[in-house]
Amino acid sequence: MIVVELVFTDDPRRLAARPAHRARLTELRAAGVLVLAGPWADDSGALLLFDCDEPALAEILAADPYYRTPGVSIRVRREYSPLWTLTS
Known part of the structure; x- marks a missing residue:
């Protein structure tokens, strides 16, 4: 799993880009790739938690322009190894 932490500013372009981003997150959740986000x-x-490897995450981030939108920056991107999950 990989944790991605975003930092926001007040740039209004972030809010304009958010609906398409959230639609993409819904698709990733349905595909079992996105564990949680909010x-x-x-x-x-x-905070977003992805259940994928680094190459897959790189593709996800590249495909969603939200991560390059003014007002959005990735602060943390690192592997996460949970001891357990709700489904295990």
Whole structure:
């Protein structure tokens, strides 16, 4: 699994790009690639957890322009090894 943490600014282009991004996240969730995603309570950023390897994540990030939208930056991108999950 890989954790991606995003940081947001007040740039309005971020909000304009968000609906298409969320539609893509819904597709990834249905495909079993996205485990969880959502913004911090203060909307300063978001946390996403992907169940894939690094090459697949690179493709996911490249295919979604949201990650390159002004007002959005990737702060953390690192492997995560849970001890257990709700399904295990």
